[in-house]
Amino acid sequence: MQITIREPGSAITHFIGMMMAVFAAVPLLIKAATASGSAAFTAMAVFMLSMILLYGASATYHSLTVSDKVLRIFRKIDHMMIFVLIAGSYTPVCLIVLGGPLGYTLLAVVWGIALFGILIKALWITCPKWFSSTIYIAMGWVCLWVFGPLWNTLPKSAFLWLLAGGVIYTVGGVIYALKLPIFNAKHAYFGSHEIFHLFVMGGSICHFIFMYRYVL
Template identity: 55%
Template sequence: MRKHKIKDPGSAITHFIAMVMAAAATAPLIKRAGQSTGGSGVAAVTVFMASMILLYGASTSYHSFDISPKVNKVLKKIDHSMISVLIAGTYTPLCIIGLGDRLGYILLAAVWSVAALGVTFKICWVTCPKWVSSVMYVVMGWLCMFVAPFFIRNAGIQAFGWLLAGGILYTAGAVFYALKLSAFNEKHKNFGSHEIFHLFCMAGSFCHYMMVYLYLA
């Protein structure tokens, strides 16, 4: 019997752990939202957690399997596309619960529209330079600063602190991803800059989960 060899062990394992943790954390968050918010709040946190599980699941699959160039490219497109989905998914409870009213729904529609463009972009040009992807994700993520005063007024400064911390961690990870530290990666073949990027993403997801759990749900 042919044994399966994981393509990128460090990347696959880190995001498999993140996927399992996200799946385990979903029910408590939905339960909490159900006790303190209406149906729209439950729907918002469900979208948030679904996007997180999809992102880490897609990443795990892409970094685990080396089937054929064609299949690998499809998995890569799905993996990269899910980043835009996670960003929009994170905005969903922020907009619906943290902002609410007309402003929240306008921002939500705008972010999901941009996410759709991001997915389309990655499907058409998944091999684009890393800095292009990083800039796209960072700009999309930091759009929330335009509504920061309204979010702080509705959700509180502590919630904004978790939001800001997550954004900084995601941005730091994007910088690592864009720099392509060849010398560092040569010295750390099993756990290089891409794996560090994964850890930053996991830390960012944790911060945003805590924001939603403690202050929005």
């Protein structure tokens, strides 16, 4: 039986991302459970689960060859998971690094934005790419609000990984929003969207290293 993948480049990149996240979750959660206790384990579990869901939803959406009605549902889920990943990435920082009223306030803000974004995608999946990217990027950089406390709490080297992840995600978001023709001219299965996928994976790797080395 022949298996047809609708968008091979996008599907394969994020299938690889999903498998990397699954395998990476094991040492991170073991370290969280043994070194930092149940609260840290829960926060890191949310972080890794959000990553696995993002890459799993994306790989599934780009793989399916189904009716337009069904595909629209999976497209919504794919886009919703971006908000989940961003909020999931904030969760360990809010609960472990910051803690207290400031950490819980930031946690409520980012998950509130995530729920707002999920609602937008549920009701308006055809919204312009620039609109979605603006929300993604703005949500990602809400951390500037707590830059001072983070700077005073974390080792300075931690900011290299935290900042690198943020910048890589942002560049990927810009590429996604602009969808520059130069990236799509010569490669039918590898264009601007697939490049965006690679930037997302790069940002995830940076933030995983940040979590493993500095947050726990």
